[in-house]
Amino acid sequence: MGEFTFELNDDQREVRDWLHGFAADVMRPAAAEWDEREETPWPIIQEAAKLGIYSLDFYAQQFFDPTGLGVPMTMEELFWGDAGIALSIVGTGLAAVGVLANGTEEQIGTWVPQMYGDANDVKVAAFCSSEPDAGSDVAAMRTRAVYDEAKDEWVLNGTKTWATNGGIANVHVVVAVVDPELGSKGHASFIVPPNTPGLSQGQKFQKHGIRASHTAEVVLEDVRVPGSCLLGGKDKLDERLARAREKAKAGGGERVKNAAMATFEASRPAVGAMAVGTARAAYEVALDYAKTRVQFGRPIIENQGVAFQLADMATQIDAARLLVWRASWMATAGKPFTNAEGSMSKLYASEVAKSVTAQAIQILGGNGYTREYPVERMHRDAAIYTIFEGTSEIQRMVISRALAK
Numbered sequence: 001m002g003e004f005t006f007e008l009n010d011d012q013r014e015v016r017d018w019l020h021g022f023a024a025d026v027m028r029p030a031a032a033e034w035d036e037r038e039e040t041p042w043p044i045i046q047e048a049a050k051l052g053i054y055s056l057d058f059y060a061q062q063f064f065d066p067t068g069l070g071v072p073m074t075m076e077e078l079f080w081g082d083a084g085i086a087l088s089i090v091g092t093g094l095a096a097v098g099v100l101a102n103g104t105e106e107q108i109g110t111w112v113p114q115m116y117g118d119a120n121d122v123k124v125a126a127f128c129s130s131e132p133d134a135g136s137d138v139a140a141m142r143t144r145a146v147y148d149e150a151k152d153e154w155v156l157n158g159t160k161t162w163a164t165n166g167g168i169a170n171v172h173v174v175v176a177v178v179d180p181e182l183g184s185k186g187h188a189s190f191i192v193p194p195n196t197p198g199l200s201q202g203q204k205f206q207k208h209g210i211r212a213s214h215t216a217e218v219v220l221e222d223v224r225v226p227g228s229c230l231l232g233g234k235d236k237l238d239e240r241l242a243r244a245r246e247k248a249k250a251g252g253g254e255r256v257k258n259a260a261m262a263t264f265e266a267s268r269p270a271v272g273a274m275a276v277g278t279a280r281a282a283y284e285v286a287l288d289y290a291k292t293r294v295q296f297g298r299p300i301i302e303n304q305g306v307a308f309q310l311a312d313m314a315t316q317i318d319a320a321r322l323l324v325w326r327a328s329w330m331a332t333a334g335k336p337f338t339n340a341e342g343s344m345s346k347l348y349a350s351e352v353a354k355s356v357t358a359q360a361i362q363i364l365g366g367n368g369y370t371r372e373y374p375v376e377r378m379h380r381d382a383a384i385y386t387i388f389e390g391t392s393e394i395q396r397m398v399i400s401r402a403l404a405k
Contacts, residue, residue, distance in 0.1 A: 023081025068332030072273035079277030083381035084212030095125035123170035167201020209380035272349035350385030
């Protein structure tokens with residue numbers, strides 16, 4: 001594990017420039033069209049797969065980057081390109097992380113490649129955790145998984161919501177309750193293989209932003225999956241549940257992490273990096289506009305009211321990136337988030353994305369409010385960062401609890 005550094009090495013810079021080129025040349029020209037269509041941009045995912053950007057190998061390389069900066073750097077560049085298309089490209093990663101975090105080596109080797117498919121036949125995957133009555137409150141989850149011992153199968157019933165790629169995915173990773181008495185500690189994650197009977201897409205959501213990314217309900221009606229589809233295996237689950245029951249009897253004790261929360265904790269700084277990418281994109285448009293837009297005989301950047309706004313925007317974006325990089329480095333270095341540094345990075349970066357994109361519209365004036373300029377779309381896209389993967393309110397709760405310990 002190297003020392004913490006703000007300098008990207010040559011390899012990282014090369015990857016960043018390569019991603020930036022893809023974002024600028026392939027994603028940006030298509031962004032408005034797919035936002036209007038509100039459909040999964042399959043041709044662009046395929047293009048990304050051909051280049052090796054949409055692949056398990058590429059994400060594994062970034063995930064295991066010893067500095068911890070591979071993932072945030074990747075997210076920032078792709079989301080600088082366009083948030084909706086980028087989410088279509090990286091959405092599979094959340095399901096893959098769910099398997100990597102909780103699965104056996106055999107499960108990882110079997111299922112993760114099927115999540116991506118190949119350049120000629122691209123696939124996507126979905127991570128299904130939220131429910132209509134259980135978003136932030138994971139303990140309220142109702143989707144049940146019951147073990148059928150005679151057949152060594154799990155039977156899943158329930159409805160999931162807000163699932164990125166839900167219903168169109170090749171592989172679904174579903175979090176379900178196996179022991180309702182244990183609350184969030186009684187959850188487990190399951191793989192639902194392609195074409196499993198009983199799994200269907202419910203409502204597809206029409207969203208304010210990130211419209212190129214498919215978000216839908218996933219309905220599970222007597223979905224039977226083999227015992228081998230329980231992530232981590234039955235022995236490990238039984239052991240974990242027994243430990244949780246002992247603790248419950250003894251009145252608490254050390255917290256047993258549930259599968260969904262392990263996935264979200266690992267992904268919070270990555271979401272922060274997405275927000276930084278969107279904020280940076282809007283700031284760059286505003287800066288360029290302020291330098292070239294002439295009013296009252298001079299560029300508007302020469303007005304202190306505009307110049308100071310841009311100074312604040314640049315400062316906030318840098319501060320957000322530093323928090324994201326610190327959290328990413330800490331996670332890779334195995335340092336505990338004692339002050340909830342992962343949540344800090346996600347909270348601050350997502351709030352910055354909302355405010356910076358709003359300021360960008362203001363700097364562009366009437367033009368900023370039209371679809372002719374991209375800041376209107378970036379502002380709509382930015383609204384999601386303070387909501388998904390734990391709302392800003394939930395992040396503040398996590399941070400304040402860490403501080404109160």
